[in-house]
Amino acid sequence: MGSTNSTLSKIPNVEELMEETGFTPAHIVRLYDRFEALDKEKTGHLRPQDFGAINRLAMNPIGDRIIGAFFSPGQETVDFHSFVRILAHFRPADKKHPKDPSMPEPVNSRTSKLKFAFQLYDQDKDGKISRAELLQVLRSMLEMQVTEEQLESIADRTIQEADLDNDDAISFEEFRKVPLGRARRLTYQHGPLQHSAPRILSQPHRK
Amino acid sequence: MENCLRQPVVLLQVWFSVMIGFIMIPAMFGLSLGVTSVYIQILVKILEWATLRIERGHRERSTLPVPAPLPFGLIQREGGSMEQEMGELRRYRTQSISRGEFALSDSFYFYIKGLESIVDDQVTQRFSSEELVSWNLLTRTNHNFHYISLRLTVIWGLGVIIRYCVLFPLRITLAIIGLTWLVIGTTLVGFLPNKRLKNWLSELVHLMCYRICARGLSATIQYHNKENKPQKGGICVANHTSPIDIVILANDGCYAMVGQSHGGLMGVIQRSMVRSCPHVWFERSEMRDRNAVTSRLRAHVAAKTNLPILIFPEGTCINNTSVMMFKKGSFEIGGTIYPVAIKYDPRFGDAFWNSAKYNMVNYLLRMMTSWAIVVNVWYLPPMTRREGEDAAQFANRVKSAIAHQGGLLDMAWDGSLKRAKVKEEFKEQQQKMYSSMVMGKKGRNSQEHLFCIHHSCVVNRV
Numbered sequence: 001m002g003s004t005n006s007t008l009s010k011i012p013n014v015e016e017l018m019e020e021t022g023f024t025p026a027h028i029v030r031l032y033d034r035f036e037a038l039d040k041e042k043t044g045h046l047r048p049q050d051f052g053a054i055n056r057l058a059m060n061p062i063g064d065r066i067i068g069a070f071f072s073p074g075q076e077t078v079d080f081h082s083f084v085r086i087l088a089h090f091r092p093a094d095k096k097h098p099k100d101p102s103m104p105e106p107v108n109s110r111t112s113k114l115k116f117a118f119q120l121y122d123q124d125k126d127g128k129i130s131r132a133e134l135l136q137v138l139r140s141m142l143e144m145q146v147t148e149e150q151l152e153s154i155a156d157r158t159i160q161e162a163d164l165d166n167d168d169a170i171s172f173e174e175f176r177k178v179p180l181g182r183a184r185r186l187t188y189q190h191g192p193l194q195h196s197a198p199r200i201l202s203q204p205h206r207k
Numbered sequence: 208m209e210n211c212l213r214q215p216v217v218l219l220q221v222w223f224s225v226m227i228g229f230i231m232i233p234a235m236f237g238l239s240l241g242v243t244s245v246y247i248q249i250l251v252k253i254l255e256w257a258t259l260r261i262e263r264g265h266r267e268r269s270t271l272p273v274p275a276p277l278p279f280g281l282i283q284r285e286g287g288s289m290e291q292e293m294g295e296l297r298r299y300r301t302q303s304i305s306r307g308e309f310a311l312s313d314s315f316y317f318y319i320k321g322l323e324s325i326v327d328d329q330v331t332q333r334f335s336s337e338e339l340v341s342w343n344l345l346t347r348t349n350h351n352f353h354y355i356s357l358r359l360t361v362i363w364g365l366g367v368i369i370r371y372c373v374l375f376p377l378r379i380t381l382a383i384i385g386l387t388w389l390v391i392g393t394t395l396v397g398f399l400p401n402k403r404l405k406n407w408l409s410e411l412v413h414l415m416c417y418r419i420c421a422r423g424l425s426a427t428i429q430y431h432n433k434e435n436k437p438q439k440g441g442i443c444v445a446n447h448t449s450p451i452d453i454v455i456l457a458n459d460g461c462y463a464m465v466g467q468s469h470g471g472l473m474g475v476i477q478r479s480m481v482r483s484c485p486h487v488w489f490e491r492s493e494m495r496d497r498n499a500v501t502s503r504l505r506a507h508v509a510a511k512t513n514l515p516i517l518i519f520p521e522g523t524c525i526n527n528t529s530v531m532m533f534k535k536g537s538f539e540i541g542g543t544i545y546p547v548a549i550k551y552d553p554r555f556g557d558a559f560w561n562s563a564k565y566n567m568v569n570y571l572l573r574m575m576t577s578w579a580i581v582v583n584v585w586y587l588p589p590m591t592r593r594e595g596e597d598a599a600q601f602a603n604r605v606k607s608a609i610a611h612q613g614g615l616l617d618m619a620w621d622g623s624l625k626r627a628k629v630k631e632e633f634k635e636q637q638q639k640m641y642s643s644m645v646m647g648k649k650g651r652n653s654q655e656h657l658f659c660i661h662h663s664c665v666v667n668r669v
Contacts, residue, residue: 054325055324056324060321060637061634062314062321087325087326117315120314121311142645143638145642175311
């Protein structure tokens with residue numbers, strides 16, 4: 001009973017989607033509502049302009065790149081399934097399930113997340129971050145605040161440090177080795193219903 | 208055949224009129240039979256039982272932890288400034304933030320922030336209904352609760368029957384009576400020439416009608432700090448959640464309404480109201496000219512015998528978990544401001560009007576089929592603009608006072624951002640902050656200033 005089921009039934013192949021991505025029905029409904037809110041013209045697809053309408057994203061120095069990550073090369077629209085699949089990369093890893101080498105890499109493992117971040121830099125998808133690509137990202141993050149020379153020296157230094165096979169570019173393996181701190185990721189509120197719930201329903205405070 | 212039908216119909220009519228009489232007559236005189244409070248207490252008991260039952264049902268069903276119904280959205284924000292978060296990302300590197308320098312992981316910060324804003328953003332969240340931790344037996348708030356037990360379903364079914372078949376017709380009738388009486392009463396009063404008698408009678412009529420309307424929504428209103436009630440010649444300012452706010456406030460005093468003049472039924476009501484006491488209705492074309500609006504309101508306030516004006520400075524309906532930025536226009540008029548905080552109790556019915564999702568009629572129907580509306584209204588002490596304070600700062604001061612009193616979050620975002628695009632300046636700010644981190648600590652003072660802006664833009668969740 002409830003509106004959750006009615007929303008879920010509107011989405012085709014929703015069980016498959018949940019299976020693949022590991023989202024719960026409540027999350028899917030939430031994401032669907034979000035998708036609909038972004039899809040202002042109700043076409044069932046999102047275009048880059050729809051993402052552009054999100055204020056915080058427009059403020060983000062690498063906002064355009066992030067939007068680009070949702071669209072495969074040549075594609076101009078993204079439907080709900082692709083939208084959810086991409087966001088699924090950022091679910092917290094399931095600690096309970098043991099690593100089963102025969103199963104394909106789960107979509108939200110650390111490696112997948114890193115691969116995704118790698119693609120942020122590697123726009124031409126040749127498997128390496130070239131100096132030019134690194135410069136592009138630096139430019140978007142720093143824009144008019146630093147000079148071109150400073151940008152170039154930063155880029156040179158970074159490649160020097162990370163590049164192990166001296167090909168003047170950073171491959172995915174080298175990228176992985178760059179030590180990261182506890183990488184923050186999107187996590188979803190998990191936890192049993194609070195035992196304090198009855199207290200919430202106590203008598204309304206009367207004067 | 209006809210006789211058989213006649214009996215129950217007559218019975219029904221009699222019962223109906225008795226009920227109406229019982230509710231209306233005390234309402235007109237501002238008395239209460241105490242039925243509503245008993246009703247609310249019974250409701251609370253039932254809802255508590257329902258929640259416990261759901262919890263138990265979940266526990267029995269699975270051993271995995273149950274996802275809580277996302278009260279704060281999908282994203283667990285740890286909060287923290289740009290510097291802190293980048294520091295976390297760089298933690299194991301030999302270089303620290305203080306030495307400047309770029310790290311490949313720096314872009315992750317922006318990436319993550321960007322993804323967060325795609326999934327959910329603070330501004331849009333304000334405009335969708337508050338999610339409850341427990342379920343109040345209304346289908347509309349049921350996000351996470353599947354079939355639990357037969358008993359719960361039965362209770363829910365009973366609830367539906369009661370709400371739609373018993374409460375709803377009563378409420379509609381009351382609302383219609385209330386509005387009709389408002390139109391008739393104010394028109395009649397309008398014919399009187401005498402000033403004092405006219406004012407007194409018009410206040411009486413208004414109060415009566417709003418009380419009947421409030422009963423028509425099963426609204427229980429608690430007024431706090433009545434000594435701060437808005438006086439004549441002042442401006443009353445409140446946070447806005449739904450069109451019902453007007454009924455809620457007008458139950459305890461008479462206000463001059465401000466708004467656009469509509470056609471149709473609303474227009475009839477508006478025109479008749481103006482006959483008995485001065486309200487301020489604007490034509491659509493006038494509303495765009497800010498100066499005209501301000502001067503008309505100023506003229507109204509200046510006449511000290513006029514009723515206090517009621518204004519909602521947020522400009523749009525917010526979901527009653529926070530207060531958005533107040534538009535400064537209302538604060539430029541001058542005069543004394545009487546802030547009022549309105550907080551709805553979400554357990555009994557969701558009062559928020561999502562104007563994008565529902566139209567007015569739909570919304571009113573939903574209101575009338577909720578369990579009840581329980582509201583707390585706090586009157587805050589009057590405020591005036593201080594020396595050297597401009598309208599925007601004054602607006603912020605009032606907003607904080609209201610948010611603090613009502614237990615709502617004080618948001619710096621502008622309610623109109625819901626519909627407008629953001630400026631390039633914000634993007635530059637982010638870039639400036641990042642560059643000062645990477646390029647070294649030049650100009651510490653400017654950095655501190657930037658962090659202040661950052662904190663007011665990026666509201667950290669409590």
